[in-house]
Amino acid sequence: MLSNSKETCSGSRSRVEAAIQRRETDRVPKGEICIDEAVVKTSLSVDKAGFDKKLEFINKLGLDIVCLDPVYPEFIGRLPDPAEVCWADLGDWVNTGLFSFAVLDGVLGWGIKCFGFNQFLTLPNKSPLSIHSFTEKVTSLNIEMAGRLIDAGIDGLIIADDLAYRRGLLIKPRDMRRYVFSALQSQVAEMRRGGVPVFIHSDGNINEIIPDIIEAGFNGLHCIDRNSSMDILELQRNYGDRLCFWGSLSAEDLIKAHDPGCLQGLLDTICATAAKNGFILGTDCGLFKGIDLDGLALIYERVNCVAP
Amino acid sequence: MINGLIKAIANLEEETTLRLVREKVESGETPLEIVEQCRKGVEIVGKRYSEEIYYLSDLIMSEEIFRGVMEILEPYFPKNTAQKEFKLIMGTIEGDIHDLGKNIVINLLRSVGFEVLDLGVDVQPGDFVECVRETGASVIGISVLLTFSINSVKKVIKLLGEAGLRDKVTVVIGGYPINERIREYTGADYYETDAVKAVELFKRIIMEKEGS
Ligand code: B12
Numbered sequence: 320m321l322s323n324s325k326e327t328c329s330g331s332r333s334r335v336e337a338a339i340q341r342r343e344t345d346r347v348p349k350g351e352i353c354i355d356e357a358v359v360k361t362s363l364s365v366d367k368a369g370f371d372k373k374l375e376f377i378n379k380l381g382l383d384i385v386c387l388d389p390v391y392p393e394f395i396g397r398l399p400d401p402a403e404v405c406w407a408d409l410g411d412w413v414n415t416g417l418f419s420f421a422v423l424d425g426v427l428g429w430g431i432k433c434f435g436f437n438q439f440l441t442l443p444n445k446s447p448l449s450i451h452s453f454t455e456k457v458t459s460l461n462i463e464m465a466g467r468l469i470d471a472g473i474d475g476l477i478i479a480d481d482l483a484y485r486r487g488l489l490i491k492p493r494d495m496r497r498y499v500f501s502a503l504q505s506q507v508a509e510m511r512r513g514g515v516p517v518f519i520h521s522d523g524n525i526n527e528i529i530p531d532i533i534e535a536g537f538n539g540l541h542c543i544d545r546n547s548s549m550d551i552l553e554l555q556r557n558y559g560d561r562l563c564f565w566g567s568l569s570a571e572d573l574i575k576a577h578d579p580g581c582l583q584g585l586l587d588t589i590c591a592t593a594a595k596n597g598f599i600l601g602t603d604c605g606l607f608k609g610i611d612l613d614g615l616a617l618i619y620e621r622v623n624c625v626a627p
Numbered sequence: 628m629i630n631g632l633i634k635a636i637a638n639l640e641e642e643t644t645l646r647l648v649r650e651k652v653e654s655g656e657t658p659l660e661i662v663e664q665c666r667k668g669v670e671i672v673g674k675r676y677s678e679e680i681y682y683l684s685d686l687i688m689s690e691e692i693f694r695g696v697m698e699i700l701e702p703y704f705p706k707n708t709a710q711k712e713f714k715l716i717m718g719t720i721e722g723d724i725h726d727l728g729k730n731i732v733i734n735l736l737r738s739v740g741f742e743v744l745d746l747g748v749d750v751q752p753g754d755f756v757e758c759v760r761e762t763g764a765s766v767i768g769i770s771v772l773l774t775f776s777i778n779s780v781k782k783v784i785k786l787l788g789e790a791g792l793r794d795k796v797t798v799v800i801g802g803y804p805i806n807e808r809i810r811e812y813t814g815a816d817y818y819e820t821d822a823v824k825a826v827e828l829f830k831r832i833i834m835e836k837e838g839s
Contacts, residue, residue: 436727440684441691485803490684570774609775
């Protein structure tokens with residue numbers, strides 16, 4: 320079970336802000352990109368996981384961040400109208416002491432949803448024009464939603480898009496630059512003009528496009544999946560002066576954490592990472608049903624004692 | 628000698644490929660000869676993918692082109708000769724709905740002539756076993772992307788044993804978290820995490836079975 324070490328959230332927001340600006344923090348900031356309701360219900364033995372229960376869960380785990388997922392209307396095979404999208408309890412979350420991130424979906428995610436996987440991935444080859452107009456629509460959707468979120472007091476934005484899988488990018492870097500990054504660049508610029516930091520989340524091996532992520536103006540990167548050849552220490556060495564890195568714990572790490580030797584190994588790596596500014600600890604995948612929450616709690620508790 | 632059709636597929640030129648296939652049909656080449664050339668083209672795509680010249684989207688593009696070729700050729704195939712001796716079943720394990728990798732492997736296998744029965748996603752361990760019983764399939768491919776679904780793979784192997792089918796069936800696993808350690812843990816026979824190598828592996832297994 321999770322420990323009951325009740326952490327107050329005071330300081331969480333500034334701790335995360337400091338990490339994003341790559342300044343020193345009093346302890347390692349922690350955050351989860353998504354928390355499945357089922358996880359909260361099981362952990363707290365409740366039937367419903369509303370705002371209060373979710374906050375209780377976040378505090379219990381000692382997180383500094385809350386991530387708000389968009390709630391879309393039932394999928395109808397097209398991009399939604401911005402007015403149709405909402406973020407549950409947005410007004411309440413921005414008033415907690417937590418750093419609040421809102422998630423927006425990216426071009427690839429929407430494309431795969433609207434066109435189908437094979438159809439969208441072959442679109443650059445088959446119909447460059449239609450992919451172009453599609454990315455423009457996603458860009459204006461995201462810019463409009465970001466405006467609303469910023470007005471509501473959100474602290475940061477995450478553009479979540481799975482650009483890659485374990486082995487590498489889903490599409491050619493050339494197409495990635497032409498269609499995905501050109502769209503990202505204008506989105507990020509607009510969002511940062513609104514005064515909030517912007518992160519990108521992508522699973523998989525994206526080593527090839529880290530310079531493009533920096534050039535697009537992102538403040539940070541979430542995921543850092545070791546199993547997909549993403550080495551956080553290496554990334555820090557090469558890009559730590561320009562990006563904040565968030566994530567790095569895998570679902571396997573949480574299982575391994577029950578073994579004291581493995582736990583120590585994980586903590587050593589976390590300490591080495593946290594020794595450099597600009598690091599937020601979290602899983603690379605968020606908390607979903609079936610994940611080893613007790614293992615995560617072990618890591619999180621110990622991290623407070625040993626790092627930075 | 629690399630002819631125009633092989634080259635067109637290898638270079639992922641959809642329109643040229645389909646035009647050449649139509650021309651070849653009209654000039655009297657047999658569908659089998661044409662498919663063989665297309666397969667060579669797809670093989671080159673696979674090689675370029677292995678060499679990291681091509682990306683996943685290119686692999687998918689070659690499947691799409693191949694599917695278009697098969698649509699043109701379908702009416703010209705004599706009936707019943709498509710019946711394959713070996714049946715291979717494939718599915719994503721219980722609790723897991725990831726199917727992109729599985730579908731790519733299945734499509735590539737089909738494009739080299741294997742009959743594959745796709746059980747879909749979130750397949751219960753017992754359903755794999757039931758399907759082996761019903762079809763007499765001798766190879767199972769299991770796709771798994773979620774770490775916590777790995778125990779269900781182990782269960783498939785256990786149930787195969789209980790049903791007295793373990794010796795008759797070769798189990799191959801693949802997907803995001805899979806490595807040798809996990810293969811050993813589940814008791815599967817082989818593992819592979821690369822689509823192109825997976826096709827080679829299935830070919831080898833089936834050839835060995837045919838040999839015995
Ligand atoms: C796309 C994706 C999704 C899509 C899936 C769409 C679909 N129809 O498949 C969606 C958005 C629905 C999804 C949902 C979830 N996902 Co997901 N997803 C991915 C992602 C980004 C890519 C997977 C993929 O399709 N790759 C492309 C294909 C081609 O590659 P592949 O599957 O590995 O297959 C190749 C080989 O493995 C092999 N292969 C595959 N199958 C087989 C079978 C055999 C027999 C053989 C021989 C070979 C073989 O050949 C393929 C081609 O080379 C991965 C990230 C990653 N690094 O892989 C996460 C990932 C797999 N997802 C993850 C998670 C946690 C989830 C969710 C729980 C939600 C969440 N919190 O993210 C849900 C789970 C839903 C469920 N119950 O299954 C985690 C799993 C962590 C873990 N260790 O358990 C990953 C690793 C992301 C991460 N870093 O955390 N996901």
